Each structure stands twice: as structure tokens, then as C-alpha cells.
Amino acid sequence: MTLDQLRIFVAVAERGHMTKAAALLGISQSAASAAIRALEQQHGVQLFNRVGRNIELAQTGRRFLPEAKAVLERAAAASNVLEDVSQTVTGSLSIAASQTIASYWLPRRLASFHEAYPAVRLSVTIGNTRQVETHVLDGTADFGLVEGRTESDILRRAKVDIDRLKLVVATSHPEIADIAPGRPDIRELRWIIREGGSGTREVLEDLARREEISLAELQIFLVLPSNEAIRQAVEAGAGATIISELVVAGAIAEGSLRSVPIDLPKRDFAIITHRDRQASLAQMALKAHLSEKAMASA
Template identity: 45%
Template sequence: MTLDQIRIFLCVAELRHVTRAAAQLNMTQSAVSSAIAALERQHGVRLFDRVGRGIALTQEGETFVPTARALLAQAETAALVLADLSVETRGSLRLFASQTVASYWLPPRLMRFHEMHPEVTLSLAVGNTAQAAAAVQEGTADLGFIEGDLPDSPLRRQVVARDELVLVLSRQHPAARQKAFTAQDYRRFTWLLREEGSGTRSVFEAHLAAMGLRAAELSVALDLPSNEAVLAGVGTGGAVAMLSHRAVPAARARGLAIRRVTWAQRPARPFAVLSHPERHRTRAAEALLEGIRAG
């Protein structure tokens, strides 16, 4: 088994198509097919079934995917360690950030880091808090940036900023001029919520609990996967939401009203960076963290 075979297997498994995988890997279709066939032959296992014009992972292939990902991540970490032995801060840094962090807080800090360390290649994936933690745990990200707490995790967590949620509603909403709200108001509203697993959702649910409420008691129109989607929905006038105060400029640009929570304990949260305690932290990662702490 070679790393090239693992890389080819994962690409085919992700795309479910040999031709598209070959194009993405800059290889011929026959070379990709040969690599998969050699891997299957060497280990006496069938990893893919042909289904019509496409292919599908067998049960054995599905089982092998997470191990293959972990193996490739370890190889990439080894390459980073070797690159880190040089005198200069260089190499690559794989980041995964939850959406609010990635949209409003992280970009200027990454630009400042790039200006100081142009030899470091940065890549950023965006998802929610749970996905960021999983990426760091699996080794597909060197650092993860999240909102809120991370229960029951072996990952190293360091707070790097503070945030809070605010109520967002259309200026045409019947409660737009209201300054304070009760639990009964919350039950009467139609809500747009961020998806399960997001830091915004977990902090909002903690805010509800402080008001003696649960999300199940609310009238929820939609769970949405991004702040922008929530803002667009609130802009139609019929629903309300709670989002980071860092999204306030975008909300005001859409003509929305903002209410900072004064009728209950402020729904505050930290922004934190995650790293794996058992993996090598490169010079590039240390430089980024130092820049964030200083800035």
C-alpha cells in the first residue's frame, strides 16, 4: 500500500466517479483504475462496485475510508514537521473555522499573517463548530476556530476573542419598536435558527434555558446553515433570529433592526482555537496564534 494509492482511493470514494477523480488528480483514467485494482488485489478486498455508469463503495470500502483519511492526514503532518525544521516560517497551514468566525473575525487576521509570512500557504475550510472540532480531531485541519464551548473533547482549546448574540428582526416586524421581550414574546415569534452543531445554535439554546424556554417550545420556520441565509430570511419581515453582533453591519445593510439583550443575561460566548494535543504544532501555527494573541 502506498500513499498515492490511498490518495487515489479517497478521491474516487469522494467523487464516486473514476473519470472525474482522474481529472482532479491530473492522471489518466486507466492509471486511476490500475491503482484501485492494485490496492484491492494486494489486500484481497473489493472496495468499489460498479453501478450503471458510476461506482459505489462496498461495505469494506466504506469501513476503510476513515482509516485512509487518518493515514493521509498523518503523512501530511509528517511533511509539515519536516518543513518546520527549516529556519524560516514556511510550509502550509490547514484551518477549519465555524461560519461566524470565518465570516467576520478571522479574515483580517489571516491577511495580516499572510503579509508577515508570505511563504506560508493558508487553506481555510468553513462549516460549523462540530465540524471544525471533527477536522482537528481527525487531523485534516491543523487548527480549528470555533464559537462557544466544546463539551467532552480531548482537544486543546484556547480562548482568543469574545462575542455575544443579538436579536435581529425586520423594521416592518410588529415588534420592531419593542425594547424588551418576555418568554411569551419568544413563543409568539416565528424564528429562523442556525443549524444543530453550530456555535450560534448552542449559545441561543443556553439563552432560552436562562429564560425558562426550550427550542421545542418555539415556532421555528427553518433551520439554516449560514448567517447570510438567516439574514435573508429575516429580511422578508415575518421572522426573527439571534446572530452574532459581528453580523450587525450586514444586518443593518439589509435594513434590519437590532436589539441587544437587556431583558435577560446577555448570551455571550468565546471564540476559541482548537489544536490536537498529540500532534506537532508547526512554526507556522505558532506564528499565527502569536499574531492573534498580539492583535
């Protein structure tokens, strides 16, 4: 039994899907299947039931899962002790980041971190805020970066930067009536928004509450899974959206989008970590690096 086999088993068990687990771990589906098969054959057990194309934990697998996770956590703790003793920042870091952060804020910062700490291997998983929170909670990510609110009380949250938001429409979009200065009538707009669980969608939900309007009263024309798709749909004249300035600054400068004056609060970019997991030197170094970069650009 190897640590790699345990990691693969835990990933498959938590996702209930061989291909998704393999993609998360950066291995082929056949390699993941072979590792599970070898683990079962070595010990003469069946860890999963194969039901058609689906896979689910067998009774033995359910009993084994907490033990496998405990071994992986102890192995990570042992690695952290060795790092602390040597004071050498090495190892690997898995980061889960929301789309805005992963696409526009994080890449340059990871590049400069790699220059400072070349022995640390980095991997990034992209999802919405709720998905990032789940990755940190189940241990598939060492820490997360989000712009939306988090729900779990066993996560630590630390601000690393501030994001500015814009209400944007295509340059050719008709003028929008104001209820009051800086308060466009949001019920008159056709909205293009992100999926539930997204921090970007959360901003519109908060605005609707502030205006004492339910989301059902808004003309939600289109729900899309990425910021880029939303930007392109708005540029094509399909409607309006509220989105990070990082996503639309270039389009506004080029003249394909225009910003509608509205009073929107700034939102935090935040690191989230699990309260009960010990941070490695590499994690502490990256957290410090991201915070320092944010202060330098403020």
C-alpha cells in the same frame, strides 16, 4: 506509492465519497479516481467496493487505512522537524472555521498573516462548529476556529477573541412584549435559526434553557444553513433571530434591522487543535498571529 495517493485514499475512505474527497483536497473528481485506480493497480488489490453510485471500503482498504494514516502523520512530523531545524516558517496550513468566523472575522487576519509569512500556503474549509470539530479530530484540518462548544476531550481549546450577540428583527416588526426588563417573551416570536451543530443555534438553545422553555415550545419558522440567508430572511420580515453582531452590524446601521434589548452572554472565538498532534512552526505562528490581532483590537 506516493504521499499524494495516500492523502487521496484517506480522504475518500473517511468520507465514503469520491467527489466530496476531491473537493476537500482541491482536485478534480477524475484526478482522485485516477490516483485510487493507480494505487490499486500498482499493488494488484481492490481498496474500495463500488456499489451503484456509492463507494465503500473493501476489506483490504479497511486494513490499509490505519497504515496510510500513520505514514501521513509520520511524514507531517518529519516535515515539522525540518522546519524546526531551519526555523523557517513554510509549508501549508489547512484551517476549518465556522461560518461567522470564516466570513467576518478571519479574512483580514489571514491577509495580514500572509504578508508576514508569504511562504505558508493557507486553505480554509467552512462548516458549523460540529463539522469543524470533526475535521480537526480526523486530521483533515490542522486546526479549527469555532464559536460554539466542542465535545471531544482530546482537543485543546484556546480563546482568541470575544463575540457579541444580538437579537434582531426587521425594523417594521411589531414591538415585542417583555416578561421583565431586558427579557422579551421569546415564545411570542417566530424564529429563524441555523441547523443543528451550529454555534449560533446553540445560543438560542441556551436562552431557552435559561427561560426554562424547551426548544419545541418556540415558534421555529425556518431553519437555514447560513448566516447570510438568515439575515436576509429577517430583513424581509420573516421573523427573529439571535446572531453575531459581526453579521448584522451593517444592516442595523442602515436601518433594515433593529436590535431588541436582551441580556445575552458574550461568547468566545476559540482555536481548537488535536492534543496528540505536534504543531508545526507555521501552526504556531498563525496561532500567535491570531491571538496578537485579537489583543490589539480589544
